[in-house]
Amino acid sequence: xxxxxxxxxxxxxxxxxxxxxxxxxxxxxxxxxxxxxxxxxxxxxxxxxxxxxxxxxxxxxxxxxxxxxxxxxxxxxxxxxxxxxxxxxxxxxxxxxxxxxxxxxxxxxxx
Amino acid sequence: xxxxxxxxxxxxxxxxxxxxxxxxxxxxxxxxxxxxxxxxxxxxxxxxxxxxxxxxxxxxxxxxxxxxxxxxxxxxxxxxxxxxxxxxxxxxxxxxxxxxxxxxxxxxxxxxxxx
Numbered sequence: 280x281x282x283x284x285x286x287x288x289x290x291x292x293x294x295x296x297x298x299x300x301x302x303x304x305x306x307x308x309x310x311x312x313x314x315x316x317x318x319x320x321x322x323x324x325x326x327x328x329x330x331x332x333x334x335x336x337x338x339x340x341x342x343x344x345x346x347x348x349x350x351x352x353x354x355x356x357x358x359x360x361x362x363x364x365x366x367x368x369x370x371x372x373x374x375x376x377x378x379x380x381x382x383x384x385x386x387x388x389x390x
Numbered sequence: 391x392x393x394x395x396x397x398x399x400x401x402x403x404x405x406x407x408x409x410x411x412x413x414x415x416x417x418x419x420x421x422x423x424x425x426x427x428x429x430x431x432x433x434x435x436x437x438x439x440x441x442x443x444x445x446x447x448x449x450x451x452x453x454x455x456x457x458x459x460x461x462x463x464x465x466x467x468x469x470x471x472x473x474x475x476x477x478x479x480x481x482x483x484x485x486x487x488x489x490x491x492x493x494x495x496x497x498x499x500x501x502x503x504x505x
Contacts, residue, residue: 313493320430320501322394322481325493376485377423377446378494380433 283367283381290387297354299384301367304348311370312343313378314352316363323366323380326352357388392416394484394497395464402503403472411500414464415484421445422465423485423494424457428478436480439465472504 284302291297303312311330315323327334327341329350334341340353354361366383370376395414403409415422424436435449439459450457454472459465469476479501483494 315493320479320499322483322496322498323433325495328493376421377435377438378433379435380425382432 283369285365285367285381285384287382288385288387290389291357292389293359294356297357297361297386297388299352299354299365299367299386300349301352302349303367303369306347306369312341312347312350313368313370314339314341315366315368315378315380316361317366317383318360318363326365357386359388359390362386362388392495394482394495396480396482396497396500397464398500399498400501400503402505405474405504406471409469409472409476409502409504411467411480411482411502412464413467413482413484413497415482416486416495419484419486419495421485421487422459423483424465424467425481425483426478427481427499428475433481436467469502472502474504477502477504 311328313328314326317323327336327339329341329343331347343350364383364385366380368378370378397412401409420441422439425433426436427433437447437450437457438445442459454470457467479499481496481499483496485494
């Protein structure tokens with residue numbers, strides 16, 4: 280699986296957009312970008328995923344650059360409950376299927 | 391149900407004792423994955439199943455760890471002769487189709503403490 284690079288930590292003000300970057304410069308054509316988050320010690324929560332087009336759901340938006348070497352997860356109006364560790368994962372859609380987690384970005388949403 | 395149910399939530403074992411963890415995947419999900427997270431650090435993949443068949447066991451410490459997914463029963467992860475370093479939170483996840491681009495659903499984990 281391609282490796283990802285994320286900042287160790289970030290913070291943003293409540294109500295503002297949180298933009299979490301991820302570099303995946305060695306990504307291949309058949310690899311998807313997934314985002315998960317872990318709040319406290321709960322199980323990871325699926326947020327969104329994409330291949331090459333930008334994606335949006337009720338939780339977030341995913342912007343993938345045209346060369347697919349980086350992406351940004353956007354939480355449009357961050358709340359205190361969005362404080363968590365966010366993981367960017369690149370997964371090969373082959374016979375393995377497993378997710379390889381990196382270190383993630385610890386996002387702190389400030390009141 | 392629509393959640394992955396892991397039991398027990400907490401488990402304390404003396405060094406050398408056996409530990410058994412259970413995971414009930416979402417009904418209809420064919421793939422089950424086990425992960426180990428030590429001290430809120432990175433997740434380590436252990437093993438995956440496609441129905442009752444082992445799919446990928448490249449992460450399993452085979453000497454003391456074993457896992458099963460039997461029909462009509464929760465999946466299980468068993469650690470024989472636990473060691474202090476096995477203390478971790480063990481997460482189970484299930485997926486409708488492993489090869490599809492769907493998100494995996496994780497359970498809330500079992501915290502194993504070896505004393």
